[in-house]
Amino acid sequence: MSMVVVLLLLLPCALLCLFSCAAAQLTPDFYDKSCPTLIPTVRAVLQKAIAKEPRIAASLLRLHFHDCFVNGCDASLLLDDTPSFTGEKGAVPNNRSARGFRVVDRAKFAVEKSCPGVVSCADILAILARESVVLLDGPSWAVQLGRRDSTTANRSAANNEIPPPNSTLANLLSKFQAKGLNAQELVALSGSHTIGLSRCVSFRDRLYNFSGSGRPDSTLQPHFWEDLRAKCPRFHGNNVVAPLDAHTPLHFDNLYYHNLHASVGLLNSDQVLYSTSGPNSTRAIVTRYRDDQGAFFADFASAMVKMGNISPLTGTSGQIRKKCRRVN
Structure with a gap:
């Protein structure tokens, strides 16, 4: 066996070791x-x-x-x-x-x-x-x-x-895959929107001019649309906020997925996880997490560990900053 062949055979193992050792x-x-x-x-x-x-x-x-x-x-x-x-x-x-x-x-x-x-x-x-x-x-x-x-x-x-709040499902999948995260991890990590608030500027287009159509997003439930319009005027109030989960915005649970199932996801990047059909649809994953909070919790925890391992600086790379706002 030639030296070139040996090196080619060893290359995948070397690369695997390189990535696993960095994570280790x-x-x-x-x-x-x-x-x-x-x-x-x-x-x-x-x-x-x-x-x-x-x-x-x-x-x-x-x-x-x-x-x-x-x-x-x-x-x-x-x-x-x-x-x-x-x-x-x-x-x-x-x-x-x-x-x-x-x-x-x-x-x-x-x-x-x-x-x-x-x-x-x-x-x-x-x-x-x-x-x-x-x-x-x-x-x-x-x-x-x-x-x-x-x-x-x-x-x-x-x-x-960073995926914007008006992302399509295809855009979300692409950006997550670029970081080594799959469709299930996309849906699990999106569940972080079971807590917190979002600014009007992040969802206004869904209320008045969805995708430049001059009309609201047709996936919005009428009562939800009316509630959001009352909070978010068409031409001002960019920093007015609405809860990402209107039911329990200060409790980490799986109601976010119930919201998507009911077409009351706040951001377009949320709702497309359920409303988009086709071969790459993530609807089944949303339904699983809606029906099984334990499964969501387990997959969210696993996805957080994986996300936390995206290209870390280790060893002698970078530094330990004395203050987080500036380099030493």
Whole structure:
């Protein structure tokens, strides 16, 4: 057998090892010795924040998602703009809607007091996302830890790679698949919209000019359409908010999927998970989660772990930022 053939045969194994070894560097016990108080410290900060504003839990979960979808889970979203640096906070999906940065700051400050220079902002954000779900009665999962923080950000990628609220199902599937996430994981992770609020600007087109038609989205239930029009005027009120789940917006459950089944999903990117037909339809997955909250919880937890493993910086890559808003 020639050397070239041997190398070709070994290449897939080498690549598999490369990707699996990178993922293996993230472990739930990464800080057990270097910062054993990490989880309770972060949880205490979050409990105070949620007691003051329960909505913040959904905002922190969204921060983790928006961070991971741009160059991986590296806390790049947390970086502020400077005269010589353009961050991701001003990107369309984040501008005036990304929230929770002060909670991250407070959690980082508390962790730094007990474990200076040890824990990354990316890991703190991942922990805050898990604890936010748990504190609103959702599932738990073993957060994989050991990420390091980026020294750069990518506003262009934030504008292009985070799925917008008017996404079609095809667009959602494409953007999730680009991150290594399949259709089931798309539907499970979309279930995070069982908590939180969304701004009028994110769903106004469905009420007045859906897809440029000059008419409302025909999938909207008439009573739901009337309720939303009363909250969201046609020409103003961009920052007026409506609950993503009108029934239990502060409780993590599976009512989001009941809403989709009843055609009262708030965002187009929600409703298309059920209303789109064809060979790539995700309707059956929505129905499964509607009928079985345990299945949703299990799949959501698994998908969160997988999403948290998107291109992490590990080893000597990146840095452990002293403050999450700026590089060291």
